Amino acid sequence: MQKLYIMSACILLGSCSSFVTRKEMNSSQVTHQELREIIHEAISPIKEKLALKNAEEKDKAALLANSSESEDTTEALSIDESEGPKSSTFDPRSELHLDYSDELFTFWINYFSKKSPERFTRFMVNGDRYKEITQKVFKDHNLPEDLFFVGFIESGFNNHAKSHASAVGPWQFIKGTAKRYGLRVDKHIDERRNIHKSTVAAAGYFRDLYNIFGSWELALCAYNAGEYRIINAIRKGNTRDYKELVRKKLIPKETIYYVPKVAAAREIFMNPHKYNLKAVTSPETIYEHSDLVEIGKPVDLRKLSKHLSVSLDDMKKLNPDILHYYAGTKRGKLSVVVPKTKTTLAESFRGSKKVETVREVASGSDQYYYVQRGDSLYSIAKKFGTTIRELKAANGLTRSFIYKGQKLVMPDDSVSAKKYVVRNGDNLYKIARKFKTSVKKIVTINSLKDMTIYRGQELSIPQG
Template sequence: MHKLLGVFALGVLWFGGGCSLTPSVDELPPMPPAAPEPIPEPEAGTAGLANGMAEPEPTAIAEPADQDQDLWARLREGYGLPRVDNPRVEEQRVFYTRHPVYFTRVTTRAERYLKFIVDETEARHMPTELALLPVVESAFDPFAYSHGRAAGPWQFIPSTGQHFGLRQDWWYDGRRDIIASTRAALTYLEQLADRFDGDWLLALASYNAGAGTILRAQKRNEAAGKPTDFWSLDLPTETTAYVPKLLAVADIVRNPKQYGVALHPITDVPYFISVDTGGQLDLTQAARLAEVPMEELYLLNPGFNRWATAPAGPHRLLVPADKADRFKAGLASLPAGQRMRWQRYTIARGDNLQSIARRHRTKVQVLREINHLKGNTIIAGKTLLIPQSARGSAAPAGDGAKPRGRRLAHKVDSGDTLWDLARHYQVSVRDLAQWNDLDPKDPLRVGQTLQVWSGNESGDQGQRSEMVRQVRYSVRHGDSLYTIANRFNVSVNDIRSWNNTLSKRRYLRPGDRVTLFVDIRDAP
């Protein structure tokens, strides 16, 4: 289903005569979807997201009493894509209808976001089928992450996200921000539709494969005297299926009973309200003020990488609509000193910013920004401010409150990795590293003894600490373990431990499939 991103540099088409530092829509690279093929359903209550986090049911909202309150009915009324009788569409319809429970689960997940997306689509006078594109792109998983480094519900790769103003840094990734990514995706689709004279099927194909790919295919057909519509073009395999997938999803939503599919009921009322926070805010405090579970707050605000909103913004939080007034009142009465927790660290001889950042699970750049440092020079005896979660997840190993639960000792065996052990003991990779004064990417030594706190209640566990996505990467010409590790911000030793066959071979071969476990908060 996935297609590796091509190198989009020298082969890019340039239009309009001169070179520009800002690429045109024709030059933007493809954005492959990360949505998995429908798979056997997990046991009830165990559905999870790409980040490994248990997925709570959406906040209960009464089922629509009539058509006027049914979001699905409103969505159907705004359909504007052509209805096509094509074997490729039928093939995708059959594919989806063979997995009706999967379809119900995806539409349940969509409940948090679909009302907002439909509103945005209608406000731009776009076909409302486009509001269903995240079904194809990410299965409405806001934490979805692909082997091509595409992230979020709309699957923006880093460069295209930056082109459309989606900031990506240590604190925040706009590609996962529901509001920002939706508006960016619709803007991109509008530009593509304009580029192809209002042909939405070509615009959708371009969203997947890149406009340059579609334009080149059209030129080939023109030269051969063939039609240049979507169905007549010779396109990559993934793209030839991509547009039919959306058309198939739209057909099923149009008449779910005909296809034996039950859509999760969604009322045409706002699920969330955006609240201005007025500055940086600890998300644990926010959840307490709104009286919502942390998991719900993160599902509504998946763009935040850490335990707090980003210091550079956006200074807003999405909260369930019925909790908004309570949250606003609590935020207004919250003392300024309780919005964030800070630790004052006294610099010791031999310290440097890198060692301090590593010890406190943060970045050198973050320490520079918070402490207004122009360079890396620090002076022993001076103090640094270090951000710290209200739940203590940022505390360095050996500092702060002792972890709760039962202390265990694990002796490292051959093949053990922090990720595997964290999954085994149901703790976070970062907690496990912190308890043993390790960096999450440090290799383990056979015979090494690790401390594990079973049943701990660390804040990092509650704050998406399992935002780890399994990625199957296909090796390309010029790849090495080092370049792949650098690309996904993991270590070479990790890659070897996740892929036992690699230790038996000296070189990678193009086409080899490499399994990676990527923390999407730290991946580029």
């Protein structure tokens, strides 16, 4: 009956088997409450058996204690008790005490320190940059600060990391799990890449996993392999003991290696000299003195950087989740990361909603064009009725290499253009009529792939 219930639950979740990995979880299929109820039903028989077994063991211990056993027996019993639960001063929610195979731990120590020291050193540099930010978030959520090392082995704290399974960012969230924990993922913003926002989501996920499984070993296994795969292993093995599940080979090999891998990364990071690695302290960066500020309105990073007197390059580094320069709000909310000294100034920023509807690209006698994705000097020259040679001469270019966002000066005889910010109800036909041009010209000059435009989007309008 129990098996039928679990199978039915998994069918409702859209799974062909009794587990769904972290890479496949779809947030629209199950709520947090439903997840807990299903998991509770799945492991309750195991809990009952374990409780019965514990009660029997206590009865046996009581009988032995009351019997006239020798001193050796009494001493042996006291030793057994000393190997029982940790002291009451240990808080499993705020300390990451892990039990794992010494052999696998040694394997990872040797791998990181001897086979791949350069890569591990690079990870240490990145990790040191974000350590204070991530550990503060975990501390605020009453979680072990050493969960920092999960992000360390997941991505090396590369905000742009992307796996073959489309897991993205320092915590390697897939889209479904990211949305389930409050992150925004769309064509304009991918908050999985933002260290501040994604770490808060990771804290929520870790908290739920610990509440479900009751041990950090199993919580980390579930983070790696998915909640349902670990539940399936628990049911098959009739145990929630991590080392017993490993012994029975009921969890994937990669997941068996995962817990000692986290422990080994922590050991080397904390004691680099012991393993012939140099202690790493990354130069003080803008990340360590940054904070999250809710703007609440659409933001153009170019305008915000000018408002804050912070370089555009720094603003892009602080906000890798904003995929282009412009980001609109969703449900009236939009948060950006700014230097701590600029938080008050950032809160006064009105966003990009209030910009002038039309403004000239030209500044004085010069006309500018910002390079867009897919542009080349040939396509730009064609758009503005000039030549590649004239474009290079106007911008002092010796090669044909250009990059997205680059500001190019247009030669004096090129076609002039204006900027228009799309409003509610606009379409390309209406805009073309308004400025006495053609839809084709607008599409061409803006490198649009189709006729889709959105409110707040900046369009170049060809003139003349």
